[in-house]
Amino acid sequence: MIADRYLVFRDGVAARSLDEDGGDGGNGLEVTLGDWGGLRLRNVRPAVQEALLRLLKGPTSDQELLRDAPEVGHVLTRLGHLVVTSLPAAGLDHLRVEPRTRDAAYTPTAIGPRTPVRLSRFAYLRARDGRLVVESPLSLFRVVARTPAARALLCGLAEETTAVELAGPDLPIGLVEELLAHLAGVELVERADAPDDPVLRQWEFHDLLFHSRSRTGRHDELFGGRFPHRGSIEPLPAVRPAPEGEGLALPRPDFEEIAARDPGLLIAMEARQSVRDYGPRPMALGELAEFLYRVHRVRGRYGPRTGDGMPYEGATLPWPCGGASYELSLYLTVRRCEGLEPGIYYYDPEAHRLHLVNAAEDDRETLARLGSLSTGGYADPDIVVTITSRFQRLSWKYQSIAYAVTLKHVGVLYQTMYLVATAMGLAPCGLGSGSLEPSSRILGLDWLRESAVGEFLLGSLPERLPPAEAEGRAPDWRPGNDPEWAVKAKAILRGEIDGQATAG
Ligand SMILES: Cc1cc2nc3c(=O)[nH]c(=O)nc-3n(C[C@H](O)[C@H](O)[C@H](O)COP(=O)(O)O)c2cc1C
CATH class of the missing domain: 3.40.109.10 (NADH Oxidase)
Structure with a gap:
């Protein structure tokens, strides 16, 4: 557990003690998050349950939790990304940092008052569950803006700026520096003077986002063959209905x-160009x-x-x-x-x-x-x-x-x-x-x-095919594995060589 943080259950989490049911032998806690389903934690003594249930009400200092129930840290680890960090540590709840994977961890990166910073080129702001959030395929965290000041801060970062420029009556410089340190730590904000990375330069924003969201491991969105619209929308038929008319x-x-005239797979594969x-x-x-x-x-x-x-x-x-x-x-x-x-x-x-x-x-x-x-x-x-x-x-x-x-x-x-x-x-x-x-x-x-x-x-x-690379006529041709297979397959297709005779 990281010291001096305010923790809270992420939006949408429900938690309840199982002791009231009586059927689970007591000392249990159930934590659920919408379609994600839930976790049933056993052997959680009442003081720890009480401490955790406080996270439903709002951000709570981890030091306070530890003081009341020292073993709470172990249970928090099991809750993984269901528990999020509220920022700043003064308990004002401007931003929440939501881990998008169970094991995501980060260290805040110190940002000086006049250090030039900006949102990462890969970061994007969007409305999610009624809140403004900033996400990026590079980041294993989502940051949720909870206040007008936090929303203004995120928008202000679209252009190169500094903590001094971003500070105002609602967010004094010290708080801005703290928020920026976390945003930089989770790779949503970067130093504007950071050296260019040739690997990242070759990723387009939409390609990296598409890549990261169409595989598991770097996000917390629901995924795969889940039939999300079953029961509410009719599935389309297997075959597109034909346009009207006879055709x-x-x-x-x-x-x-x-079958009598078709070449084999080897010939079709090798002759293909x-x-x-x-x-x-x-x-x-x-x-x-x-x-x-x-x-x-x-x-x-x-x-x-x-x-x-x-x-x-x-x-x-x-x-x-x-x-x-x-x-x-x-x-x-x-x-x-x-x-x-x-x-x-x-x-x-x-x-x-x-x-x-x-x-x-x-x-x-x-x-x-x-x-x-x-x-x-x-x-x-x-x-x-x-x-x-x-x-x-x-x-x-x-x-x-x-x-x-x-x-x-x-x-x-x-x-x-x-x-x-x-x-x-x-x-x-x-x-x-x-x-x-x-x-x-x-x-x-x-x-x-x-x-x-x-x-x-x-x-x-x-009548004459353009020479394929495998025919080796280009001056920069460097042969690899059996390029003549392609040449042979084409000759067989043209009827210049007998495929059966070659096989024999
Ligand atoms: C997904 C895909 C996209 C391709 N796009 C183009 C294209 O836009 N223009 C083009 O002339 N050839 C295109 N090709 C053909 C490739 O240039 C060709 O397959 C490659 O140079 C290898 O040569 P070969 O097919 O003759 O073996 C494409 C092939 C594939 C499979």
């Missing part, structure tokens, strides 16, 4: 026919239909089921998907495909049909131009596949990780598209950036419900 029925490929050039003959509608069927058709649906963790409908498609969610949909901006009118289409993965969602040439060219832009303006794409996500399909189940999971799914789908395209002799290329606008307007989507999370170029193979 265009696509030819259905034949399993035996594909990103291709941004296209052949004089466009890919045909039948090829597009086969590609979509092999990558993204719905093989079936199941559920909801009671009692086995599937209180929503699941589906199965050729690619693996967390929670059998299949929140991703495919839209095709088609410019050149034999047998198919140019247009922007939605692929119905259950009926295996295309639905025209936008026939405007301008919009088609806009999406094609944006796709090309991601290749540095190099590609003149035949087809741009836009992958959208129905976000609420995931967030109905997954708390805090829904967006991270959808991006993982995009990666799985990219590789599936790469492999199927390679096996079929098509030109694939994943893209790393894309738009929310104008793509949402062009696809007719409300971006908060469903919007683009990935883009992929597809077309016919050019």
Whole structure:
């Protein structure tokens, strides 16, 4: 326990003695925090219980607690982040420092009256449970502002300042220095003259926040497959309802026919390369239909089921998907495909049909131009596949990780598209950036419900493929492990070498 601190239960904590129940053999204390659930502490003698229950009423000096019940320190350790520090130590309760992990600890960092300070570039102020809080992915603590003076102090730190400048009638200089020492200790405030850190400089604010909040260990928010909206909001169906209208029925490929001509996984993996050039003959509608069927058709649906963790409908498609969610949909901006009118289409993965969602040439060219832009303006794409996500399909189940999971799914789908395209002799290329606008307007989507999370170029193979790195023609090429496998696999795909003969 740290000396000279004022301690208090964090907002939302309830605590009660279990002795009143009689059923627990006495000497027990129950401490609960909303959805987090609670702790039942045994063998807590009445004087210690009394001391702890005082923390419900307001900040209490730890020295006072220790005087009344010397073993309280041990119980406080077990309560971990349910007990927070109130600042300043005069008991005025301007700020509260909430640990966000059980083991978080810090030492205040002395800040002189004229030391230049500011909020960390990674700190952010937001309303949480009706209070202004400051948090940062770098900090294992949240600081809660409890008074107007504390709120003004936090806002004043947005610009480089000093304790002297921040001091005022409500917060004399001594108190400001104390508060700053704690804010600096928990890495929410930094010296403005601190040397630049090249590792931190390469983290963007939103990337570090997203990284820290989509994994456990550095925050205290609820996390994972908790079904936070079960009972209050209906889950979305496994398959996005198709737009109205008949749509265009696509030819259905034949399993035996594909199996007879398809290369093995080794060949598809090794021959795979990103291709941004296209052949004089466009890919045909039948090829597009086969590609979509092999990558993204719905093989079936199941559920909801009671009692086995599937209180929503699941589906199965050729690619693996967390929670059998299949929140991703495919839209095709088609410019050149034999047998198919140019247009922007939605692929119905259950009926295996295309639905025209936008026939405007301008919009088609806009999406094609944006796709090309991601290749540095190099590609003149035949087809741009836009992958959208129905976000609420995931967030109905997954708390805090829904967006991270959808991006993982995009990666799985990219590789599936790469492999199927390679096996079929098509030109694939994943893209790393894309738009929310104008793509949402062009696809007719409300971006908060469903919007683009990935883009992929597809077309016919050019007569001569651009040399891939693994072919070793670049002057700076440094061979690694068996790069000739890729060369061999491509020759087999082109029919220049017999794969069986190679194996023999
Ligand atoms: C997630 C992801 C994003 C990509 N983004 C782009 C991109 O924006 N523009 C581009 O021309 N290629 C992009 N690519 C293709 C990569 O440049 C390519 O995969 C990499 O250089 C390796 O070459 P290879 O695919 O031919 O083996 C991307 C690939 C992936 C998987």
